[in-house]
Amino acid sequence: xxxxxxxxxxxxxxxxxxxxxxxxxxxxxxxxxxxxxxxxxxxxxx
Amino acid sequence: xxxxxxxxxxxxxxxxxxxxxxxxxxxxxxxxxxxxxxxxxxxxxxxxxxxxxxxxxxxxxxxxxxxxxxxxxxxxxxxxxxxxxxxxxxxxxxxxxxxxxxxxxxxxxxxxxxxxxxxxxxxxxxxxxxxxxxxxxxxxxxxxxxxxxxxxxxxxxxxxxxxxxxxxxxxxxxxxxxxxxxxxxxxxxxxxxxxxxxxxxxxxxxxxxxxxxxxxxxxxxxxxxxxxxxxxxxxxxxxxxxxxxxxxxxxxxx
Numbered sequence: 461x462x463x464x465x466x467x468x469x470x471x472x473x474x475x476x477x478x479x480x481x482x483x484x485x486x487x488x489x490x491x492x493x494x495x496x497x498x499x500x501x502x503x504x505x506x
Numbered sequence: 507x508x509x510x511x512x513x514x515x516x517x518x519x520x521x522x523x524x525x526x527x528x529x530x531x532x533x534x535x536x537x538x539x540x541x542x543x544x545x546x547x548x549x550x551x552x553x554x555x556x557x558x559x560x561x562x563x564x565x566x567x568x569x570x571x572x573x574x575x576x577x578x579x580x581x582x583x584x585x586x587x588x589x590x591x592x593x594x595x596x597x598x599x600x601x602x603x604x605x606x607x608x609x610x611x612x613x614x615x616x617x618x619x620x621x622x623x624x625x626x627x628x629x630x631x632x633x634x635x636x637x638x639x640x641x642x643x644x645x646x647x648x649x650x651x652x653x654x655x656x657x658x659x660x661x662x663x664x665x666x667x668x669x670x671x672x673x674x675x676x677x678x679x680x681x682x683x684x685x686x687x688x689x690x691x692x693x694x695x696x697x698x699x700x701x702x703x704x705x706x707x708x709x710x711x712x713x714x715x716x717x718x719x720x721x722x723x724x725x726x727x728x729x730x731x732x733x734x735x736x737x738x739x740x741x742x743x744x745x746x747x748x749x750x751x752x753x754x755x756x757x758x759x760x
Contacts, residue, residue, distance in 0.1 A: 465619045467555040474612040475543060478561040482535075485604050486528060486722060489729040493524070496736035503740040 513735060516590055524728040531721030538714040546711055556708070558616040563712055564719040565609035569637060570678055572602025572723070573671075576644070577678075580671030590731070593738075595671055596648050597730035601723055603641035610634055621691050629684030630692040633677060640674045 542560040549556030576598045583591035613631065614624045625631065644667060651664035685694045696703045704712070 467553055467619050470615045470619050471543075471554060471557050474558045474561050474615045475539060477611055477615075478565070478608060479539065481604060481608060482719075482722060485601060486532075486726060489601075489726045489733070490528070493729040493733040493736070496733040496740070500736040500740040500743075503743040 513589060517732070517735065520728045520732055524725055524732065527721050527725030527728065531718055531723075531725055533718075534714060535718030535722060538711060538718050542711055542715070547707060549708070552620055555616060555619045558612055559708065560711055560715045562609060562612040562616055564716045565605045565612060566634070567716060568719055568723050569602060569606035569609050569634070570681055571720075572598050572605060573637060573640065573674060574678055576602060576671045577675035580668040583668045584665060584672065592668065593731050593734045594727070595644075595668065596734060597727045599641055599645045599648065600730065601726045603638060603645065605719075605723070606634065606638040606641060610638060617691070623691075626691050628690040628692065629688035630681065630690050633681040633684050637677055637681060640677060644670055644674065 539560065542557050546557055546560070548554045576595045579591045579595035579598065582588050583595065610631070613634075617626075618624050647670055648667040651667050655664060682695075684690065685692050
């Protein structure tokens with residue numbers, strides 16, 4: 461027989477993981493792009 | 507297609523497309539997940555736990571779609587030597603790995619209330635875990651190949667990661683057909699070409715979530731490609747300058 465589990469902790473954990481991890485991925489990718497492009501500009505100026 | 511393999515043309519396109527994809531992706535994903543959490547109805551058999559569908563299925567599709575794109579980029583690199591193909595494959599690896607890991611984690615969180623267990627070693631779950639390991643192996647291999655090539659910028663010319671990317675694609679049909687070939691707790695596909703076993707409210711919600719996450723995936727890949735290209739250009743400039751300096755010093759000594 462299936463346990464009568466409350467589904468909401470599982471739902472909230474899934475959404476928190478998805479939103480937090482994906483935002484982190486987007487932010488990390490954007491920042492490393494900006495840093496790399498700034499490094500390219502610096503190498504041009506030297 | 508060959509026209510876009512030109513890095514300068516790619517950069518002109520990517521400069522406006524990257525923020526556009528990321529902003530559109532954040533808006534569509536944010537709106538869909540808010541609707542799914544607050545307004546999506548409970549499913550007849552699985553109740554509220556079916557809300558996990560809206561994050562689990564896009565993650566699964568992007569994990570598999572990511573490797574398919576990586577394999578196409580690898581093939582393009584091997585056959586046509588497009589200058590951007592190796593960069594595209596390397597840029598896809600991290601977001602692909604993230605969505606594969608997310609698929610496994612959200613699947614586990616869905617499995618506990620739906621199946622009564624966090625994990626089973628059946629064909630679908632195991633082949634998805636293999637996909638995550640393939641991504642990790644690809645990233646390690648690509649980094650080692652770039653280091654051996656001496657540029658450390660992620661734009662290496664080694665063919666080994668490309669061959670690995672192509673061979674790893676054998677796992678994609680295995681994941682897809684695993685629920686049909688072997689006994690599994692995982693349900694068979696609910697959506698196939700032209701038909702769906704899902705209620706429209708779930709189907710349209712899922713479609714919106716897939717579009718939102720795919721836009722984010724595309725934006726992240728473009729941002730990572732731009733980062734690899736910019737690092738490669740900076741490395742090349744610094745190396746050229748160092749060589750010029752060495753020649754100057756050599757000339758003064760003579």
